[in-house]
Amino acid sequence: MLIxxxxxxxxxxxxSETVKALDGVDIAIDAGEIVAILGPSxxxxxxxxNLLSCLDAPTEGTLTVAGKSVAGLSEDELVEVRRGVLGFVFQDFSLLPTLTVTENVELPLLFLGLKAEASRTAAILEAVGLTDRAGHLPRELSGGQMQRVAIARALISGPKILVADEPTGNLDKKTGEAIIALFKKLAREEGLAILLTTHNTVFGEQADxxxxxxxxxxVWES
Ligand SMILES: Nc1ncnc2c1ncn2[C@@H]1O[C@H](COP(=O)(O)OP(=O)(O)OP(=O)(O)O)[C@@H](O)[C@H]1O
Ligand SMILES: [Mg+2]
Known part of the structure; x- marks a missing residue:
């Protein structure tokens, strides 16, 4: 189990009001599976x-990520748990406008003080179908392409699980389908586990x- x-x-x-945003959830994510989380706004x-990605801590309950219990860990220790395990795709893409596609994708390595290998970046850009856009700036890309840059950037540090909050939320139907197809390919070929949220039941049905x-x-689980 990864998570x-x-x-x-x-x-x-x-x-004086307590909002019970999460009220007693059991969940397990295994290697290589695609799990979709659905539900109303x-x-x-x-x-x-956010809890499963260690971006936030639970009020109660236990959480193990890649075999490590995350209860009571400091911010620095959580970063350490996330490293090499979790790749997070932000819904608004969060690309830096002045950096090229390649530079955006390699940015997480820079933060880790690591050097990017050109061949690895190229392989990831190829996996997400962006080889011909490598030198472009974000504003020169379509929404679906920006989403794929965000996915490539989440992949660069070699995670075991890719986490995406509404990865198709800002995309039209056809582009959304292409992103889901990409996730399936990554799960199949790279053995990545993929955890995503969506409002779209059709995308939900495509998950494992x-x-x-x-x-x-x-309230329901398959
Ligand atoms: N920082 C916060 N402070 C107070 N309440 C919060 C906070 N974050 C979320 N909530 C509340 O927790 C509940 C769950 O929010 P959450 O964002 O997880 O829902 P969601 O399923 O992702 O919704 P959506 O589909 O609209 O994205 C909501 O009632 C929300 O108002
Ligand atoms: Mg949400």
């Missing part, structure tokens, strides 16, 4: 995915497993 969570809760305090999808949240709880 195992038991009894995960995340409560927010809003004045406000059901806790982003909250769950589906988890449906409502009011912070799992």
């Amino acid at each position: 195992e969570g038991f009894g995960l809760k995340r409560y927010y305090q809003r004045g 406000g059901s806790g999808k982003t909250t769950l995915i 497993r589906t988890i449906v949240l409502e009011d912070g709880r799992v």
Whole structure:
């Protein structure tokens, strides 16, 4: 198991009111599987995915990522757990406008103080179908291409699991389908586990497993 969570809760305090964004979720993600999290707006999808990515800590419950318990770890220790295990694809792509596609993709390595290998970057750009856009700036790309840059950037440090919050949310139907096809290829060829949230039940059906949240709880699971 790459990720195992038991009894995960995340409560927010809003004045005197307690918002139970996540209210006792058990979840396990295995190597190489695609898991889609569905549910209405406000059901806790982003909250769950942020917990599983160690971007946020649970109010209660236990979480193990790549065999390490993450309870009570400091920010630096969490970065260490994420490194080489988790690749996160941001919904708004978060590309730097003045950097080329190649430079954006290699940026995480720079932050880690590592040198990018040109052949590896090229292989990843090829995997996401962006070889002919390597020298372009983000503003010269379509939405689907920007999304693929964000995916390539999440892949550069060799994660075992790719996490994407609404990766198709800003894309039209056809481009969204292409991104899902890319995820399937990555899972099949690279053995990557992929965890994504979506509002689109059609994309949900293409996953190996589906988890449906409502009011912070799992109400259906396949
Ligand atoms: N920082 C926060 N402070 C207070 N409440 C929050 C915070 N973040 C999320 N919530 C609340 O937690 C609940 C779950 O939010 P979450 O963002 O996980 O939903 P979601 O399923 O991702 O929704 P969407 O489909 O709209 O993205 C919502 O009621 C939201 O208002
Ligand atoms: Mg969300």
